[in-house]
Amino acid sequence: MAGLFAWAADVVGGGPLEDDDKPRKPVPLLLTSQQTHYLSELDVKAAALQQTVQVLRQRVGPGAQGFAERMPHLHADSVASQSALALEVQAHNATRIQIQMREDSLRAENEAYAKALAGRQDEAREKAQEAQELQTTMQELEEKEKTFKSDLEKLRAAVAEKDGLSIQEEVETTASDADRDTLLQNELRQLRSELDMWEVKVAKLEREVASAQQTASRWPSPAQREKELERRLRNLTEQLVTKQAQAESLANERNALELRLEQLNESRRHIQATGTVDGNSKRNKIGRPSTSHHSGDESKVRGLPVRQRASKSVSDNVANVARTMDAFSLHAGSHFWRNKLVRSLTVVYILCLHVAAFIMLTGRMHRQFKPATAKELP
Known part of the structure; x- marks a missing residue:
C-alpha cells in the first residue's frame, strides 16, 4: 500500500521522470541483430509510456502538485487508522471473552439458584403438609370441644330440671320427709360433682387446644423429630x-x-x-x-x-x-x-461345629459304604 502511494506521488509529481527530457549519452555496445531489434521494441514501448505519462499529467492539471504533497499525510493517516482498527479489534475480542466468562458464571449462578429454589419449594411443601395436619387435629379438637360443651349443656339442663322437680317436691311434700330430702341432696351433690368434673374436662380440653395452637406455632423440625424417635x-x-x-x-x-x-x-x-x-x-x-x-x-x-x-x-x-x-x-x-460381637462369634462357632460334624459324618458314611460295596461286587 505504501509503495502504491509512493508510485502515485512520483507519477503525479513527475519527480524521477523529469530527467527523461535530458539528452542521453550513447553507450557503445556490440549487439546482435536480435538484441537491436529487441532494443528498438523497448524504445517504442518507452516512447509510448512517455506519451501516456504526459497525457496523464495534462489530465491531472495544476492541482497534482498539492495532491502529491498530501499523499504522505494520507499514508500516515491510513497507518494510524489501521493501528486504531487493530486496537479496536483486540478490545472487541477481550470484551467478547469477558462476556462469555460472565455468561458462564451467570449460568452457574442460575443453576445454583434453581437448586436452592427447588429445595425451598420442597421445604414449603413439607411445611404446608404439617400445617394441614395441624389444622385437621385442631378441627378434631374443636369437634370434641363442641361435643363436650353439648354434653355439659345437657347435664346443666338435667340438673336444672332436677332442681325444679326437687323444689316442687319440697313444696308438695311435708317437712317430715327428711329421708327424701337427704336422697335428693345426695343426688344433687352427685350431679354437681359430675358437673364440676365435666367443667374440669372442658377446661382441660381448652388447655389442650391452647397447647396445640402453641405447638402449631413452634412445630419441631424434621431433624428434631428424628432425634426424638431415635431417643425413644x-x-x-x-x-x-x-x-x-x-x-x-x-x-x-x-x-x-x-x-x-x-x-x-x-x-x-x-x-x-x-x-x-x-x-x-x-x-x-x-x-x-x-x-x-x-x-x-x-x-x-x-x-x-x-x-x-x-x-x-x-x-x-x-x-x-x-x-x-x-x-x-x-x-x-x-x-x-x-454384646453384638459375642452373638456373631457364637453364631459363627455353631456354624463351624455344624460344618465339622457334617464333614466327619460324611467321611464315616463313605468308609462304611466302601466295604459293603466291595463285598457286593464279587
Whole structure:
C-alpha cells in the first residue's frame, strides 16, 4: 500500500521522470541483430509510456502538485487508522471473552439458584403438609370441644330440671320427709360433682387446644423429630434388653424350681419306701421356704439310712451345680444379649461345629459304604 502511494506521488509529481527530457549519452555496445531489434521494441514501448505519462499529467492539471504533497499525510493517516482498527479489534475480542466468562458464571449462578429454589419449594411443601395436619387435629379438637360443651349443656339442663322437680317436691311434700330430702341432696351433690368434673374436662380440653395452637406455632423440625424417635427407639431397645434379661432370669428360676421339685419328689419316694417319716413331716418338708433349706436337709439326712444319705448328698450336689449353672447362664445370657460381637462369634462357632460334624459324618458314611460295596461286587 505504501509503495502504491509512493508510485502515485512520483507519477503525479513527475519527480524521477523529469530527467527523461535530458539528452542521453550513447553507450557503445556490440549487439546482435536480435538484441537491436529487441532494443528498438523497448524504445517504442518507452516512447509510448512517455506519451501516456504526459497525457496523464495534462489530465491531472495544476492541482497534482498539492495532491502529491498530501499523499504522505494520507499514508500516515491510513497507518494510524489501521493501528486504531487493530486496537479496536483486540478490545472487541477481550470484551467478547469477558462476556462469555460472565455468561458462564451467570449460568452457574442460575443453576445454583434453581437448586436452592427447588429445595425451598420442597421445604414449603413439607411445611404446608404439617400445617394441614395441624389444622385437621385442631378441627378434631374443636369437634370434641363442641361435643363436650353439648354434653355439659345437657347435664346443666338435667340438673336444672332436677332442681325444679326437687323444689316442687319440697313444696308438695311435708317437712317430715327428711329421708327424701337427704336422697335428693345426695343426688344433687352427685350431679354437681359430675358437673364440676365435666367443667374440669372442658377446661382441660381448652388447655389442650391452647397447647396445640402453641405447638402449631413452634412445630419441631424434621431433624428434631428424628432425634426424638431415635431417643425413644434407644429407650425401647434398652427396655427390651432388660425385659429379656428378666425373662431369662425367670426361666432360670423356673428351671431351678423344677429341679428342686424333682429332688423333693425323689426324697418323698425314698421316705415312702422306708416308712420312717410320717405324712406330717412330708408336708412340712415340701412346704418349707428356701431360706431354711440347708438346715432342714441336714436334719433329714441324719434321720435317713446310709444309702439314702449318699443319694441325698448326691442330689444336693446336683442342686448346687444346677444353681451355679443357672447363675452362670443368667450372667452369660445378659452379656450375650448386650454384646453384638459375642452373638456373631457364637453364631459363627455353631456354624463351624455344624460344618465339622457334617464333614466327619460324611467321611464315616463313605468308609462304611466302601466295604459293603466291595463285598457286593464279587
